[in-house]
Amino acid sequence: MADTVLSVPRRSPLAGAAGGLAAATRSSGGAVRLAELPFLAQVNVRLDAKGAAADAVGLALGLSLPLEPNTVVRAGELRALWLGPDEWLVVGPPDTQRDLEDRIRAASGDEHVAVTDVSAQRTTLLVSGARARDLLAHGCPLDLHPRAFGTGRCAQTTLARTQVVLVARDEPGAGFWVLVRSSFAGYLTDWLLDAAAEYIQGA
Structure with a gap:
C-alpha cells in the first residue's frame, strides 16, 4: 500500500490575531494600520x-x-x-x-x-498610518523622529521589552516592519493593540 503523506496547512504565528488587527485598523480612521506579513x-x-x-x-x-x-x-x-x-x-x-x-x-x-x-524564527508585523511613530514610541527606546530614524533605517532594539528588528520602510507612507521572534509575537501584538487604543474610535 502506498504511503500517504498528509499535507498540513501552514499557520502563521499570528493567524488567530488577524481579525483583531484588521478591526483596529478599520477603527483607527487611518491613524494606525496593523497587520502581519507572514512567512517572509x-x-x-x-x-x-x-x-x-x-x-x-x-x-x-x-x-x-x-x-x-x-x-x-x-x-x-x-x-x-x-x-x-x-x-x-x-x-x-x-x-x-x-x-x-x-x-x-x-x-x-x-x-x-x-x-x-x-x-521560521520570526514573523513580521506591519505598523503604519499617521500615528505609527507615536505608537511605537510608547515602547521603543530609540528616537523615532524622522531626522533620527528615517526611511531606509533599521535597528536591533526592544519594543515593549521584546527584542525586535525595526525597519523604517522606504516606500512613501509604508511605515515600519517589526521583525519579532514567533514565540513573542502574540504578546507583542496584544501590546500594540492595547497601545493603539487611544487612536481607535470608540475604544
Whole structure:
C-alpha cells in the first residue's frame, strides 16, 4: 500500500490575531494600520565586508550589502539589513529562502561565509498610518523622529521589552516592519493593540 503523506496547512504565528488587527485598523480612521506579513524569507549572512565574497554576494542578489550601520538596501522585493560590521539579514518574499541561500553560497565560492535560514524564527508585523511613530514610541527606546530614524533605517532594539528588528520602510507612507521572534509575537501584538487604543474610535 502506498504511503500517504498528509499535507498540513501552514499557520502563521499570528493567524488567530488577524481579525483583531484588521478591526483596529478599520477603527483607527487611518491613524494606525496593523497587520502581519507572514512567512517572509529571512536569511542571515555573515562574511568579511572587505572580502571578495561581499561583492560577489551582492552581485548574485542584485543589491549591495549595506556598509553603513543600521541601514537597508532594497532592490525590488529584496532587502538587505545591516545588523553588524560582518552581519546582514536578507529579507525576501515568502518561500524564497532556499533560492536565496543557494545564490549566496554559490556566489561565495571558497570564501568563508556563514548562511543561515532564520525564516521560521520570526514573523513580521506591519505598523503604519499617521500615528505609527507615536505608537511605537510608547515602547521603543530609540528616537523615532524622522531626522533620527528615517526611511531606509533599521535597528536591533526592544519594543515593549521584546527584542525586535525595526525597519523604517522606504516606500512613501509604508511605515515600519517589526521583525519579532514567533514565540513573542502574540504578546507583542496584544501590546500594540492595547497601545493603539487611544487612536481607535470608540475604544
